[in-house]
Amino acid sequence: xxxxxxxxxxxxxxxxxxxxSMANCVAVMDVDGxxxxxxxxxxxxxxxxxxxxxxxxxxxxxxGSTGDLASNRVFISTVATxxxxxxxxxxxxxxxxxxxxxxxxxxNVLANELFGQGFKILLDILLAGSGKLALKERPxxxxxxxxxxxxxxxxxxxxxxxxxxxxxxGRFLPLDFVCFVLVGVFGSLVHLSIxxxxxxxxxxxxxxxxxxxxxxxxSLNFYFNNSITFAYQRLRGxxxxxxxLKFFSLCGVGFLLNLSISQNAYLLVHSxxxxxxxGYSISGLWNYMCSKTSIWKS
Numbered sequence: 695x696x697x698x699x700x701x702x703x704x705x706x707x708x709x710x711x712x713x714x715s716m717a718n719c720v721a722v723m724d725v726d727g728x729x730x731x732x733x734x735x736x737x738x739x740x741x742x743x744x745x746x747x748x749x750x751x752x753x754x755x756x757x758g759s760t761g762d763l764a765s766n767r768v769f770i771s772t773v774a775t776x777x778x779x780x781x782x783x784x785x786x787x788x789x790x791x792x793x794x795x796x797x798x799x800x801x802n803v804l805a806n807e808l809f810g811q812g813f814k815i816l817l818d819i820l821l822a823g824s825g826k827l828a829l830k831e832r833p834x835x836x837x838x839x840x841x842x843x844x845x846x847x848x849x850x851x852x853x854x855x856x857x858x859x860x861x862x863x864g865r866f867l868p869l870d871f872v873c874f875v876l877v878g879v880f881g882s883l884v885h886l887s888i889x890x891x892x893x894x895x896x897x898x899x900x901x902x903x904x905x906x907x908x909x910x911x912x913s914l915n916f917y918f919n920n921s922i923t924f925a926y927q928r929l930r931g932x933x934x935x936x937x938x939l940k941f942f943s944l945c946g947v948g949f950l951l952n953l954s955i956s957q958n959a960y961l962l963v964h965s966x967x968x969x970x971x972x973g974y975s976i977s978g979l980w981n982y983m984c985s986k987t988s989i990w991k992s
Contacts (some may be wrong), residue, residue, distance in 0.1 A: 727840030783825030810854030
C-alpha cells in the first residue's frame with residue numbers, strides 16, 4: 695500500500711506503484727467493479743508463457759463489450775480510441791483501456807518517456823513505446839460500476855489532448871511552454887475584446903479600458919495556467935492567492951520589459967511588426983521562466 699500526499703492523478707499513481715513493485719508483472723485495473731478480475735490469471739499466463747510485453751483487456755475485440763455504457767460515452771470513447779490508434783503506432787483495438795498487465799522490465803525501459811499526467815496510463819505507455827511493444831489482447835465485457843462515479847470531465851478531456859501533444863511536441867518544446875504560449879495568445883484576444891467592448895459601450899477613457907482589460911487578462915491567464923499549464927503543481931488555498939499576487943508582479947515586470955525592448959528595436963529596424971513581436975516574445979519568455987521557477991515549482 696502506497697499512501698500519497700499532495701500528489702494527484704491516476705497515471706502518476708500507477709507509475710509510482712509500478713516502480714515501487716518488485717513483481718515481474720504488474721496489472722492496472724479499476725476497483726469500481728467495471729473490470730473483470732477473473733481475467734487477471736489469464737493475462738498473467740499470457741505474459742509468463744510468451745515474450746509479449748503487454749496484455750490489454752479490450753472492449754472492442756470479439757467477445758468484448760462496452761456493456762451498458764451510455765451512448766454519448768460510447769461515442770466519446772470511440773472517437774478518442776480512433777485518434778489514439780492513429781498516433782500510438784500499435785495494433786491494439788483499445789488503447790484507452792484502463793485494464794491491462796505488463797512486464798515491469800518493459801515498463802522500466804519506457805518510464806523516463808512517460809507524460810505521467812491524467813488518467814490514460816496505457817495510452818501513455820503505448821505512445822512512449824512508439825510501436826515497439828509486443829501486445830496481446832483479451833476480450834472483456836465492461837460491467838456496471840458498483841463504487842464511485844465516472845471520472846469523465848472537461849479536465850480529463852484536456853489531459854487527454856495534453857498527453858497526445860506531449861508525445862507529439864515534447865521532444866521539441868516543453869509542453870508547459872506550449873500551453874503557456876497558447877494561454878497567452880488567448881489572453882491577448884480577450885484583452886483586445888474587453889477594450890473594444892468598453893470603448894463601444896461606456897464613456898471610459900482608453901487608459902481606463904486598458905487597465906480593466908489588463909487586470910482581467912492577467913487574472914484569466916493565471917487561472918488557465920494554474921488549471922491546465924501547471925495542473926500538477928496546482929496552487930490551492932492561501933498559496934493560490936499568493937501565487938496570483940506573484941503572477942501580477944511578474945507580468946508587470948514583463949510588461950515593462952516588453953516596452954523597453956520593443957521601443958529600442960523599433961528605433962533600430964523601424965518596423966513595428968518586428969519590434970512588437972520581439973518585445974512580446976521576450977517578455978513572454980520572461981513570464982514563463984519566472985512563473986515556472988517561482989510560482990509553479992516542480
